[in-house]
Amino acid sequence: MLTPTSATEPYPTDRGSLPTNRPPQPRTAEEELRMLRSKVRELELINESAHIRVRELESELATLSASGAASLQAPPVGGMVSRSQPPPMTPQFAASWKARYDARIRLFCSLNRAGNALCAWHDSRRERRAHPPRMAPPGTLNCGCTYDEALFEESLARHGVGSYHPGENVRMDPALRNPLLRLLQERFAYRDGDFERDPHTGGWVEGEGHAIWEARALAGTSGHRKHRVGESR
Numbered sequence: 001m002l003t004p005t006s007a008t009e010p011y012p013t014d015r016g017s018l019p020t021n022r023p024p025q026p027r028t029a030e031e032e033l034r035m036l037r038s039k040v041r042e043l044e045l046i047n048e049s050a051h052i053r054v055r056e057l058e059s060e061l062a063t064l065s066a067s068g069a070a071s072l073q074a075p076p077v078g079g080m081v082s083r084s085q086p087p088p089m090t091p092q093f094a095a096s097w098k099a100r101y102d103a104r105i106r107l108f109c110s111l112n113r114a115g116n117a118l119c120a121w122h123d124s125r126r127e128r129r130a131h132p133p134r135m136a137p138p139g140t141l142n143c144g145c146t147y148d149e150a151l152f153e154e155s156l157a158r159h160g161v162g163s164y165h166p167g168e169n170v171r172m173d174p175a176l177r178n179p180l181l182r183l184l185q186e187r188f189a190y191r192d193g194d195f196e197r198d199p200h201t202g203g204w205v206e207g208e209g210h211a212i213w214e215a216r217a218l219a220g221t222s223g224h225r226k227h228r229v230g231e232s233r
């Protein structure tokens with residue numbers, strides 16, 4: 001949102017800022033111009049954000065009117081929920097998404113006993129960690145991968161792209177996984193959970209709601225790690 005403080009601040013008086021004893025004077029033309037320019041910029045920003053909102057609403061409207069009529073005729077192009085016409089997202093679903101995401105972070109990105117949080121790929125390797133135990137920056141694992149990269153790895157594996165657990169054959173190398181994630185994020189605004197949404201309704205497919213993930217996170221932080229080799233590393 002706009003922060004109008006700088007643009008709409010009361011016009012500063014000369015007192016205190018100039019070492020003169022001039023009495024307060026009417027604004028000079030130059031000051032007036034500067035103020036008007038700043039006002040113009042502010043209005044441009046408001047206009048810009050209003051236009052963006054209009055486009056969002058138009059898109060929502062198109063989805064709403066299309067979902068009734070077209071759902072029986074043509075499925076959306078591509079498996080991924082299209083960002084150009086996203087299904088209407090209720091506040092409840094947004095909250096569910098956030099809760100699901102947080103639960104998955106707890107499950108897949110928590111520290112092991114040695115103080116390391118690692119993606120599955122790096123957990124299976126003895127490479128030097130990018131960050132010492134408990135010293136990874138926020139949103140980052142000790143291996144240097146981000147939370148989102150780790151969740152992406154897990155989500156890909158559940159859709160048959162690479163394996164997640166050690167001992168399984170084909171693993172998703174971060175050298176492929178991370179650029180693929182960036183591409184999907186840039187092109188489709190991918191977020192963790194997109195692969196688990198029903199492309200028609202936009203809701204979770206069965207077994208993917210936040211409550212299930214929260215239960216897994218509660219029960220599974222240690223259970224999950226039992227699968228992982230090298231916990232002491």
Ligand SMILES: [Zn+2]
Nearest residue numbers: 119122143145
């Ligand atoms: Zn990693």
